[in-house]
Amino acid sequence: MRRWIVLVVMxxxxxxxxxxxxxxxxxGIFHAFTYAxxxxxxxxxxxMVFWAVLIAVIVGVPLGTLVTRPGFxxxxxxxxxxxxxxxxxxxxxxxxxMATLPFSLFFFDFGFNRETAIVALFIYGLLPIVRNSYASMxxxxxxxxxxxxxxxxxxxxxxxxxxxxxxxxVIMTGIRVSTVITVGTAELAVLVGGKGLGxxxxxxxxxxxxxxxxxxxxxxxxxxxxxxxxxESIEKWITPRGMKIKVxxx
Amino acid sequence: xxxxxKVTKVYADGTKAVxxxxxxxxQGELCVFLGPSGCGKTTTMKMINRLIPITGGNIYIDGxxxxxxxxxxxxxNIGYAIQEIGLFTHMTVGQNIETVPVLKGWSKSRRRExxxxxxxxxxxxxxxxxxxxxxxxSGGQRQRxxxxxxxxxxxxxxxxxxxxxxxxxxxxxxxxxxxLKIQQKIKKTIIFVTHDIYEAIKMGDRIALMKDGKLVxxxxxxxxxxRPKDEFVEGFVGADRALKGLQLLRVKEVMTGTYATAKMGxxxxxxxERMEKEGIDWLPVVDNSGRFTGGVSISDLTGGRAKTxxxxxxxxxxxxxxxxxxxxxxxxxxxxxxxxLPIVVEDNRLAGILTFDAIQETLHxxxxxxxxx
Ligand SMILES: Nc1ncnc2c1ncn2[C@@H]1O[C@H](COP(=O)(O)OP(=O)(O)O)[C@@H](O)[C@H]1O
Ligand SMILES: [Mg+2]
Numbered sequence: 001m002r003r004w005i006v007l008v009v010m011x012x013x014x015x016x017x018x019x020x021x022x023x024x025x026x027x028g029i030f031h032a033f034t035y036a037x038x039x040x041x042x043x044x045x046x047x048m049v050f051w052a053v054l055i056a057v058i059v060g061v062p063l064g065t066l067v068t069r070p071g072f073x074x075x076x077x078x079x080x081x082x083x084x085x086x087x088x089x090x091x092x093x094x095x096x097x098m099a100t101l102p103f104s105l106f107f108f109d110f111g112f113n114r115e116t117a118i119v120a121l122f123i124y125g126l127l128p129i130v131r132n133s134y135a136s137m138x139x140x141x142x143x144x145x146x147x148x149x150x151x152x153x154x155x156x157x158x159x160x161x162x163x164x165x166x167x168x169x170v171i172m173t174g175i176r177v178s179t180v181i182t183v184g185t186a187e188l189a190v191l192v193g194g195k196g197l198g199x200x201x202x203x204x205x206x207x208x209x210x211x212x213x214x215x216x217x218x219x220x221x222x223x224x225x226x227x228x229x230x231x232e233s234i235e236k237w238i239t240p241r242g243m244k245i246k247v248x249x250x
Numbered sequence: 251x252x253x254x255x256k257v258t259k260v261y262a263d264g265t266k267a268v269x270x271x272x273x274x275x276x277q278g279e280l281c282v283f284l285g286p287s288g289c290g291k292t293t294t295m296k297m298i299n300r301l302i303p304i305t306g307g308n309i310y311i312d313g314x315x316x317x318x319x320x321x322x323x324x325x326x327n328i329g330y331a332i333q334e335i336g337l338f339t340h341m342t343v344g345q346n347i348e349t350v351p352v353l354k355g356w357s358k359s360r361r362r363e364x365x366x367x368x369x370x371x372x373x374x375x376x377x378x379x380x381x382x383x384x385x386x387x388s389g390g391q392r393q394r395x396x397x398x399x400x401x402x403x404x405x406x407x408x409x410x411x412x413x414x415x416x417x418x419x420x421x422x423x424x425x426x427x428x429x430l431k432i433q434q435k436i437k438k439t440i441i442f443v444t445h446d447i448y449e450a451i452k453m454g455d456r457i458a459l460m461k462d463g464k465l466v467x468x469x470x471x472x473x474x475x476x477r478p479k480d481e482f483v484e485g486f487v488g489a490d491r492a493l494k495g496l497q498l499l500r501v502k503e504v505m506t507g508t509y510a511t512a513k514m515g516x517x518x519x520x521x522x523e524r525m526e527k528e529g530i531d532w533l534p535v536v537d538n539s540g541r542f543t544g545g546v547s548i549s550d551l552t553g554g555r556a557k558t559x560x561x562x563x564x565x566x567x568x569x570x571x572x573x574x575x576x577x578x579x580x581x582x583x584x585x586x587x588x589x590x591l592p593i594v595v596e597d598n599r600l601a602g603i604l605t606f607d608a609i610q611e612t613l614h615x616x617x618x619x620x621x622x623x
Contacts, residue, residue: 151350152327166340242340246385
């Protein structure tokens with residue numbers, strides 16, 4: 001309950017800061033960004049986060065699951081380590097490296113554009129999803145899998161009907177963490193041509209105008225907190241009721 | 251029918267877990283795999299439904315080599331229950347029981363009907379339990395659901411690996427008895443793994459006693475007890491085999507069926523005379539429809555005048571079902587201090603009484619004749 005009050009207060013403060021910085025009109029020699037600007041940049045921001053997280057889920061969940069399978073267990077340190085390295089490189093460095101890649105790969109044109117930003121964000125957001133998928137799929141009570149096999153479920157049926165539903169809450173937590181991180185990291189996207197709310201923040205940084213920085217940072221924080229809340233609610237909602245009940249003894 | 255022919259298992263690390271095991275389990279028979287931990291019971295059982303691939307030899311199910319059947323298909327036609335139960339925590343009791351029916355593509359209404367039927371069979375009220383989650387059940391209830399789930403599509407064969415192993419001793423005895431009653435109705439071909447000799451004697455039509463991956467003796471419980479093949483069997487059975495033999499007998503085979511009773515409304519005078527005439531000091535009391543309600547002893551009847559049995563009755567809970575195993579009835583007599591145990595059938599109707607004398611006589615007889623009944 002206390003936590004919710006804090007979150008709501010944070011959201012209100014972020015909205016307040018956004019309205020205030022937008023309504024002052026002139027900031028030093030600059031004009032403040034308009035509501036329309038903020039809206040456009042928020043939209044760009046969300047689009048980048050959406051694609052980055054979506055690709056991270058599409059790649060991360062199967063990857064995390066795959067390395068729990070017998071036969072692949074030997075490469076699991078490699079995959080988890082790889083994802084770890086991805087996140088231990090400073091985000092700015094990833095963005096910078098991506099920006100300097102002067103080639104096209106598949107349908108991506110790694111230049112000064114949004115696709116480059118999305119790929120960088122994807123790499124950065126992959127770890128929580130891979131790690132949580134791996135941990136949850138690896139932690140399923142072996143007796144359940146043995147029963148499922150003993151009753152004649154195929155490998156795929158066991159994954160779909162038993163393992164995934166049981167692992168889903170933890171995987172969702174990974175997706176939430178990844179999303180919140182990506183919202184923050186996406187501030188940097190503007191440096192490789194990705195636009196988004198970073199456009200406002202970095203204008204402030206280069207102009208040395210705190211109000212402009214706040215005008216970009218406040219909506220970003222608002223997005224991070226509210227997406228976190230939404231995803232946490234989804235997480236609770238999809239957790240099967242039977243898993244929320246404490247085990248009865250005797 | 252299940253037939254094992256020189257079945258052998260060597261694990262990847264070189265462990266020879268099962269060594270040329272051969273025997274047959276007949277249709278409708280409950281075969282117990284018995285032996286010390288690590289002797290290969292689980293391995294042998296899991297080769298039957300191919301959870302563990304066989305290294306050598308063959309296993310035939312109704313004459314068909316089980317490696318010729320698609321593994322998933324094979325398993326869907328063989329019920330499977332394990333000690334850890336392995337109920338799916340994210341599914342309700344009903345959904346758990348419907349697992350194999352779903353795999354086999356049964357319609358929703360047929361599945362539901364079957365789940366209710368199976369819950370009835372394991373004596374759990376469908377309306378109360380079908381929508382509950384496993385974590386809301388007690389250990390014994392979970393175990394029953396495990397058995398119900400294994401019976402999902404009425405498979406002809408059941409494999410059960412220490413299914414009651416995790417249950418406390420009192421509930422285990424009850425679950426065993428209940429399961430035997432169920433088996434009398436459903437007549438499945440069952441492989442039942444245990445390391446508990448009491449459980450083996452009580453449950454098995456036949457026992458496969460194993461040691462170090464080899465079959466030592468495959469026989470009826472009575473023969474295992476009274477005609478052990480070698481020293482290992484004798485040692486495993488133990489010196490108290492006469493006592494263990496009590497597991498082989500049902501109360502109904504030992505009890506005295508016709509017996510004097512007292513009625514609720516009878517005068518104490520009359521009852522006392524009856525006791526004196528029969529030379530006994532205790533009578534079970536029944537109500538008008540023959541239901542057992544308690545007992546009177548002669549000391550309760552002396553003194554008072556013109557009272558009825560109703561005024562002096564000692565209500566009693568200690569009684570035994572007519573189908574109970576003899577040693578359970580005996581331990582009840584010992585713990586309740588009763589020298590005469592009332593035996594009831596359905597509806598609490600008095601069917602007879604069981605006395606120490608009768609038990610002693612039977613035991614004596616069993617040891618003399620080698621346990622043939
Ligand atoms: N996966 C395995 N790999 C190697 N050895 C095993 C494996 N599973 C069981 N064993 C060995 O095989 C033998 C028989 O095991 P098991 O069939 O589980 O015995 P039981 O069920 O009678 O206790 C034991 O010595 C055990 O250690
Ligand atoms: Mg075992």
